Every structure is written in structure tokens, then in C-alpha cells.
Amino acid sequence: MVQTGKGTRTNNQDGVRETITVTDNRTGREYELDITDGTVRARDFRQLKAYEGDFGLMVYDPGFANTASCRSAITHINGEQGILEYRGYPIEELAQRSSFLETAYLLIHGDLPGAGALEAWTEEIRMHTYLHESMKQMMEAFQYDAHPMGMFVGSVAAMSTFYRDAKNVNDPQSRHDQTIRLIAKVPTIAAFSYRHNLGKPYVYPDNDLSYVGNFLSMLWKMSEPQYKPNPTLEKAIDVLFILHADHEQNCSTNAMRSVGSSEVDPYSATAAAAAALYGPLHGGANEAVIRMLTEIGDKSRVPQFVKHVKSGEGLLWGFGHRIYKSYDPRAAIIKRTADEVFEMTGPNPLLEIALELERIALEDEYFIERKLYPNVDFYSGIIYQALGFPVDIFPVLFAIPRTVGWLAQWREMIEDPEQKIARPRQVFVGPERRAYVPIERR
Numbered sequence: 001m002v003q004t005g006k007g008t009r010t011n012n013q014d015g016v017r018e019t020i021t022v023t024d025n026r027t028g029r030e031y032e033l034d035i036t037d038g039t040v041r042a043r044d045f046r047q048l049k050a051y052e053g054d055f056g057l058m059v060y061d062p063g064f065a066n067t068a069s070c071r072s073a074i075t076h077i078n079g080e081q082g083i084l085e086y087r088g089y090p091i092e093e094l095a096q097r098s099s100f101l102e103t104a105y106l107l108i109h110g111d112l113p114g115a116g117a118l119e120a121w122t123e124e125i126r127m128h129t130y131l132h133e134s135m136k137q138m139m140e141a142f143q144y145d146a147h148p149m150g151m152f153v154g155s156v157a158a159m160s161t162f163y164r165d166a167k168n169v170n171d172p173q174s175r176h177d178q179t180i181r182l183i184a185k186v187p188t189i190a191a192f193s194y195r196h197n198l199g200k201p202y203v204y205p206d207n208d209l210s211y212v213g214n215f216l217s218m219l220w221k222m223s224e225p226q227y228k229p230n231p232t233l234e235k236a237i238d239v240l241f242i243l244h245a246d247h248e249q250n251c252s253t254n255a256m257r258s259v260g261s262s263e264v265d266p267y268s269a270t271a272a273a274a275a276a277l278y279g280p281l282h283g284g285a286n287e288a289v290i291r292m293l294t295e296i297g298d299k300s301r302v303p304q305f306v307k308h309v310k311s312g313e314g315l316l317w318g319f320g321h322r323i324y325k326s327y328d329p330r331a332a333i334i335k336r337t338a339d340e341v342f343e344m345t346g347p348n349p350l351l352e353i354a355l356e357l358e359r360i361a362l363e364d365e366y367f368i369e370r371k372l373y374p375n376v377d378f379y380s381g382i383i384y385q386a387l388g389f390p391v392d393i394f395p396v397l398f399a400i401p402r403t404v405g406w407l408a409q410w411r412e413m414i415e416d417p418e419q420k421i422a423r424p425r426q427v428f429v430g431p432e433r434r435a436y437v438p439i440e441r442r
């Protein structure tokens with residue numbers, strides 16, 4: 001028997017050994033591997049060698065479907081039970097009782113702030129909402145119809161050229177400064193991208209307004225002296241921001257950690273994370289939901305569309321999730337928020353189609369068997385559309401709050417002594433070494 005780890009076997013409270021014994025049938029050798037927090041160390045498998053000089057066994061896991069890449073104390077999800085918690089607080093309670101900036105403090109610092117700490121945090125963010133004028137000029141140079149998310153990704157990356165101290169990622173003060181700058185400035189970048197697309201002049205931040213109120217002002221203010229945000233709308237966006245703030249190791253967060261693990265500055269890493277979010281399988285899904293609902297066009301055509309999805313000819317956008325195998329708790333809160341928004345704006349005709357789609361899908365064997373339920377994106381797009389946002393801006397609306405989650409995860413990664421530069425292995429399936437053929441003989 002070969003042992004791994006520190007050689008000290010611990011028993012759990014029931015006296016059961018927290019190990020697994022693996023027999024390598026190629027050699028007949030047995031190995032006892034430690035189990036810690038329900039995981040085995042992939043590295044422990046390297047000692048399983050078929051012959052002298054063998055590299056050792058690796059684990060193969062495309063898409064990291066069953067691989068924990070870090071230890072994290074930020075967000076907990078129980079996908080079977082539909083539970084989402086930030087630092088131990090249920091998402092439902094945060095959405096109901098906290099503000100987005102309070103939730104941001106919680107994610108970044110680990111605890112809910114007291115009144116004084118919240119005021120200081122809010123004030124610090126408020127003081128950093130303006131962009132450097134050269135940033136603004138740079139954004140003006142984008143093509144007139146540039147996709148706002150492309151502008152967002154490019155502009156966040158460009159921020160690293162303005163804050164040269166950002167590369168000092170091992171300096172806690174620098175990490176704090178970039179955290180504040182990013183949280184404060186992403187709404188400004190997002191709003192400028194939106195106005196650019198419409199050919200409207202950029203609106204500078206109004207620091208007398210709330211975080212969301214200021215964002216709405218930068219989006220929609222015209223010639224009035226001060227923009228007055230509608231409180232229902234302001235609250236709805238604040239709730240949506242809370243729901244989107246973090247979601248543990250999703251595709252974009254993994255990009256943030258992976259790129260950040262090279263110790264590049266956080267603007268470059270955040271731009272990489274935002275680029276990951278841009279894809280339709282991730283943050284672009286709510287845009288795809290609206291296009292899908294528009295294409296269906298009428299409630300009566302839903303059964304035909306579901307048949308089409310079941311025959312493998314397309315996806316039911318906004319359904320399914322790698323982690324949630326029951327109702328996404330964020331989708332349930334969004335559905336309730338939608339009711340409040342529609343009371344103000346009047347019903348969105350796409351809602352009727354969405355509700356019918358959900359009803360039929362949740363009764364259908366195909367979706368039941370695969371545990372496919374509505375995810376956060378199924379209803380968020382419908383709300384955004386009712387609020388007057390064009391679909392192109394949807395992923396940007398997602399990126400603003402998720403920047404907080406990316407930063408919390410990045411800071412945790414930098415402070416974790418176990419983390420190393422992300423560098424996965426591969427299973428090489430290409431040709432063996434072969435003789436070079438000169439071009440005239442190919």
C-alpha cells in the first residue's frame with residue numbers, strides 16, 4: 001500500500017477514515033489517497049505509474065465539470081436544492097433587504113458593513129465614478145454601431161494603461177484602489193457604450209444620485225438639469241444587480257482567476273472575464289432568449305418550438321444550468337421583480353410566450369429527465385426590454401454587477417498561498433514525430 005499526503009490519516013467525527021483506496025490494475029498496486037472537503041487531490045494520482053519513467057496518471061475533465069479549481073469562501077450554491085448564498089446569506093434575503101453596494105461590500109470584505117462602513121464605502125465609490133478624459137475620447141473612436149459589450153471589454157482593458165500602479169497586485173493598497181475604481185467606473189463605461197451606440201452625447205456621472213440612479217442618469221438624461229430616476233425602476237435594477245453579483249466558479253469567473261493567476265493587472269483580467277461573459281452560452285443568453293421569444297412570436301407556436309428543440313435542432317435559451325438541477329433561485333426572484341416592473345410599464349408581449357414556454361417545458365419528459373429549469377437569463381431579458389433597453393446592452397448590464405464578484409474572487413485568489421498560475425495539462429492526440437516534407441514534395 002502506498003500512502004499519499006502528509007501520511008497522517010484523519011478520521012471524521014463518525015470515526016470513518018477520510019481516504020479512498022485506488023487499485024491500479026496495470027500494476028496491481030494499491031494507493032490510499034486523502035479525501036479533504038469531499039475532494040481528492042488530482043496531483044495525488046500522479047504517483048500511479050504504469051512503468052518506470054511513466055509521467056503518472058492525470059485526470060481528464062473537459063469544461064471542468066467535476067473539478068474544484070480553488071477553495072473559496074465567497075459564494076455557496078446547492079444546485080440540487082436551488083440554494084444560492086453570498087458569504088452565508090441567502091440570496092432571497094439580500095435581494096429583499098440589502099442594497100447592491102451593501103452586497104458588494106459583503107462580497108469583497110466578507111461581512112455586511114455597519115452603517116459607518118457602508119457610508120465610507122459608498123462615498124469612496126462615489127468619488128471614483130468619472131473616467132479620464134482620454135478614456136472618453138478613446139471610446140468616442142469606436143465605430144458608430146459598435147456592440148456595447150465589445151466597447152465594454154476594450155475599454156476595461158484600456159483602463160490598465162491609465163492606472164500603472166495596478167500591476168502591483170501583491171500590494172493590498174493597490175488591490176483596494178483598483179477594486180474601488182473598477183466598481184465605480186464600470187457603470188460609466190457601460191453607459192458611454194450605450195450612448196455611443198445611439199449616437200447620443202455621453203452624460204457625466206451625477207454623484208448626488210445612488211449607484212443605480214447615477215447609472216440610469218448616464219443612460220437616459222437629456223437636457224433636464226438633473227435626472228430623477230423612477231424609484232421602482234431604480235429598485236428593480238438594484239435587485240437585478242444583487243442577483244448577478246457573483247456565482248462562484250462560472251466561465252467568466254474562471255477566466256478572471258485564470259488570467260489573474262499570471263499576476264497581470266486586474267483591468268486586463270476583468271476585460272478577459274467580461275469577454276467570457278459576452279458569449280451566448282454565458283452572459284449573452286438573455287439576448288438569445290429575447291431573439292428566441294421574438295422568433296416564436298405567438299403563444300400558439302410554443303408547442304411547435306419545443307418539438308423543434310427536442311429534435312436537437314436548437315436550444316431552449318435561458319433553460320438549463322451546469323450547477324442548478326432545480327429552479328434557479330435567481331429566476332424565481334426575477335419573476336417577482338418582473339411583476340412589479342410590468343405594473344409600471346404595462347405588460348411585455350413576450351412575457352406571455354415565456355410563461356407558456358416555461359409551463360410546457362416543465363411538464364415535458366425531455367426537460368424533466370435532463371433537469372432543465374429556467375435560469376437567471378430566462379426572465380432578466382424580458383425585464384430589461386420592458387425598461388427600454390435594446391438587446392445589445394444586456395450583457396453589459398450583467399457585467400456591471402458581476403465585476404464585483406470577479407474582483408472578490410480575484411482578491412481571494414491572490415491572497416491564497418495555494419494558488420499557482422493556471423496551467424492545465426492535455427491529452428495529446430496529434431501525430432507522432434514525423435519527417436519534415438519540403439514544400440515541393442507535399
Ligand code: ACO
Pocket residue numbers: 280281282283285309314315316317318319320321322323370372375376377
Ligand atoms: N435546451 C435544450 N436542451 C438542453 C438545454 C437547453 N437550453 N440545455 C441542456 N440541454 C440538453 C443537452 O442537449 C444535453 O442533452 P443530451 O444529454 O441528450 O445530450 C443535456 O441537456 C445536458 O446538457 P449539457 O449541455 O451537457 O449541460 P452543460 O452543463 O454542459 O450546459 C448550459 C449548461 C451551457 C447552461 C446549457 O444548459 C445551455 O446551453 N443552456 C442554454 C444557454 C443558457 O441559457 N445559458 C445561460 C446559463 S446561466 C448563465 O450563464 C448566467
